[in-house]
Amino acid sequence: xxxxxxxxxAKTLLPAASRRSVxxxxxxxxxxxxxxxxxxxxxxxxxxxxxxxxxxxIDAGATLIAEGDPAHHLFNVSTGTLRVHKLLPDxxxxxxxxxxxxxxxxxxxxxxxxxxxxxxxxxxICRFPRKDLEALLERFPKMGRELFARxxxxxxxxxxxxxxxxxxxxxxxxxxxxxxxxxxxxxxxVKNGPIELPMTRNDIGDYLGLTTETVSRTFTKLRxxxxxETPPGHLVVIRDPEALGDAAEGG
Amino acid sequence: xxxxxxxxxAKTLLPAASRRSVxxxxxxxxxxxxxxxxxxxxxxxxxxxxxxxxxxxIDAGATLIAEGDPAHHLFNVSTGTLRVHKLLPDxxxxxxxxxxxxxxxxxxxxxxxxxxxxxxxxxxICRFPRKDLEALLERFPKMGRELFARxxxxxxxxxxxxxxxxxxxxxxxxxxxxxxxxxxxxxxxVKNGPIELPMTRNDIGDYLGLTTETVSRTFTKLRxxxxxETPPGHLVVIRDPEALGDAAEGG
DNA sequence: CGATATCTTGAGGAATCTCAATACTAGTGG
DNA sequence: CCACTAGTATTGAGATTCCTCAAGATATCG
Numbered sequence: 001x002x003x004x005x006x007x008x009x010a011k012t013l014l015p016a017a018s019r020r021s022v023x024x025x026x027x028x029x030x031x032x033x034x035x036x037x038x039x040x041x042x043x044x045x046x047x048x049x050x051x052x053x054x055x056x057x058i059d060a061g062a063t064l065i066a067e068g069d070p071a072h073h074l075f076n077v078s079t080g081t082l083r084v085h086k087l088l089p090d091x092x093x094x095x096x097x098x099x100x101x102x103x104x105x106x107x108x109x110x111x112x113x114x115x116x117x118x119x120x121x122x123x124x125i126c127r128f129p130r131k132d133l134e135a136l137l138e139r140f141p142k143m144g145r146e147l148f149a150r151x152x153x154x155x156x157x158x159x160x161x162x163x164x165x166x167x168x169x170x171x172x173x174x175x176x177x178x179x180x181x182x183x184x185x186x187x188x189x190v191k192n193g194p195i196e197l198p199m200t201r202n203d204i205g206d207y208l209g210l211t212t213e214t215v216s217r218t219f220t221k222l223r224x225x226x227x228x229e230t231p232p233g234h235l236v237v238i239r240d241p242e243a244l245g246d247a248a249e250g251g
Numbered sequence: 252x253x254x255x256x257x258x259x260x261a262k263t264l265l266p267a268a269s270r271r272s273v274x275x276x277x278x279x280x281x282x283x284x285x286x287x288x289x290x291x292x293x294x295x296x297x298x299x300x301x302x303x304x305x306x307x308x309i310d311a312g313a314t315l316i317a318e319g320d321p322a323h324h325l326f327n328v329s330t331g332t333l334r335v336h337k338l339l340p341d342x343x344x345x346x347x348x349x350x351x352x353x354x355x356x357x358x359x360x361x362x363x364x365x366x367x368x369x370x371x372x373x374x375x376i377c378r379f380p381r382k383d384l385e386a387l388l389e390r391f392p393k394m395g396r397e398l399f400a401r402x403x404x405x406x407x408x409x410x411x412x413x414x415x416x417x418x419x420x421x422x423x424x425x426x427x428x429x430x431x432x433x434x435x436x437x438x439x440x441v442k443n444g445p446i447e448l449p450m451t452r453n454d455i456g457d458y459l460g461l462t463t464e465t466v467s468r469t470f471t472k473l474r475x476x477x478x479x480e481t482p483p484g485h486l487v488v489i490r491d492p493e494a495l496g497d498a499a500e501g502g
Numbered sequence: 503c504g505a506t507a508t509c510t511t512g513a514g515g516a517a518t519c520t521c522a523a524t525a526c527t528a529g530t531g532g
Numbered sequence: 533c534c535a536c537t538a539g540t541a542t543t544g545a546g547a548t549t550c551c552t553c554a555a556g557a558t559a560t561c562g
Contacts, residue, residue: 086414090501094414109400109407144395149360151402156360158409163337163345165416166460170550201509209417211551216510232559250341421518452541462519467542483527 025050035102035188036076036126040146048139052132057124064125065117071108073127077101080123081198085206086115095207097157098199101188104150106130121198165209168250173208174218175247178228178236194235222247276301286353286439287327287377291397299390303383308375315376316368322359324378328352331374332449336457337366346458348408349450352439355401357381372449416460419501424459425469426498429479429487445486473498
């Protein structure tokens with residue numbers, strides 16, 4: 001599964017315009033701050049977070065975390081898309097989730113990550129040394145609560161995915177995924193637009209417990225039935241949200 | 252499914268002998284304290300936890316939490332076994348997990364539980380009002396960290412289960428479950444003994460994304476191959492741990 | 503514009519599910 | 533203590549969904 005990706009600390013991610021008002025504090029001007037764990041801090045505290053923040057940008061295909069790596073960092077996605085996966089010894093892959101702007105990753109039970117994270121599209125990520133972040137947590141309990149809330153949220157999502165993987169049909173799985181991506185896009189402020197699907201059919205299959213072919217066939221069916229459109233450019237338009245909602249739960 | 256179970260606040264769960272040394276503090280004498288979230292508190296702080304603890308005991312089959320209930324409590328299992336599940340509108344059921352002594356349950360993202368919890372065997376549970384527990388968390392950050400660690404742990408387990416549900420064969424699923432139950436029994440101090448399986452084949456199926464029949468057939472195969480024994484009384488003995496380990500990952 | 507990866511579609515096969523019958527187990531009452 | 537009953541488990545046979553293998557179409561990127 002390839003080695004570590006090129007982790008180039010980014011120089012300056014922010015356009016001059018947005019830096020003007022808070023020249024010494026990039027975090028304060030971060031466009032995804034309200035989505036990220038950073039939302040737990042007051043503007044005047046963001047400088048502290050920025051001090052421990054190691055910005056990295058990686059290319060599509062590069063690895064941010066390899067399963068088994070010592071879990072020294074926590075991450076927050078600024079821009080881009082990544083996939084999180086686990087492997088079986090024989091190479092079978094389960095994608096645990098996809099990461100978009102604002103998403104958080106890096107929790108580990110033991111000292112090592114139990115999953116890998118790779119970029120699907122060029123991505124910029126805020127990387128926080130665990131030790132430093134924990135020190136910050138001591139000072140700002142609100143941030144600890146935010147982190148806890150994120151973990152609980154992830155857990156609820158994981159449980160939904162168990163229901164999907166354990167009990168849903170291929171059609172229900174694809175419909176569920178499209179709706180969930182649409183919901184997440186809305187949270188990021190993208191309303192009612194077409195959904196971006198930067199991942200391949202194979203990625204989708206490995207996420208939904210299906211094969212590439214079954215995913216493709218299912219898309220074709222949903223398109224023929226008029227529930228979705230699939231314009232070029234890795235996009236999907238939900239034509240009939242209600243019918244798709246029914247399709248997602250076997251209705 | 253059914254309604255809410257009989258939640259009878261238990262009077263006194265502990266034998267007189269173990270109460271003698273700390274007569275005013277049942278928590279201090281709790282046999283599963285080291286397994287529970289209570290382990291985060293010093294002995295002299297346990298009294299505070301005990302004050303907000305509402306002990307409940309429920310019969311096999313009774314419901315502790317119904318999906319959609321307002322999430323007013325967090326729970327810690329003292330004794331017994333429970334199952335956690337989610338339902339699709341048409342009644343398909345996915346079991347998210349089983350709870351044994353020391354296990355924790357009750358996290359909720361919104362104001363409502365997103366899952367149901369039912370007793371498989373008669374169970375005794377420590378119930379903590381969320382509000383009260385949060386107040387305690389303010390005073391004892393260590394307990395907050397413990398809770399966070401539990402949530403992270405749950406998340407890692409959920410991700411393993413996604414891999415199982417998305418990619419593993421029936422044989423691998425059953426083998427994985429047996430090994431994981433054995434590991435959990437060890438954590439509770441039950442070493443190398445036969446594994447108790449208080450749940451039905453149907454429960455196991457709904458946990459592993461299989462049908463009763465497939466679970467039964469798989470058990471039969473593993474028994475015929477000499478990897479396990481299935482003495483009467485809902486027990487399983489692992490005869491060949493190594494082979495079972497291989498079977499769990501397709502080796 | 504060509505090369506390569508990705509996607510789609512088809513045909514056949516395999517694992518698991520469904521339906522159905524029988525055997526077992528545990529708890530109940532005689 | 534045994535027989536009875538209801539739930540549970542096992543086994544079989546056939547159906548079905550999804551997978552595998554393969555070929556062709558489309559998209560993407562240098």
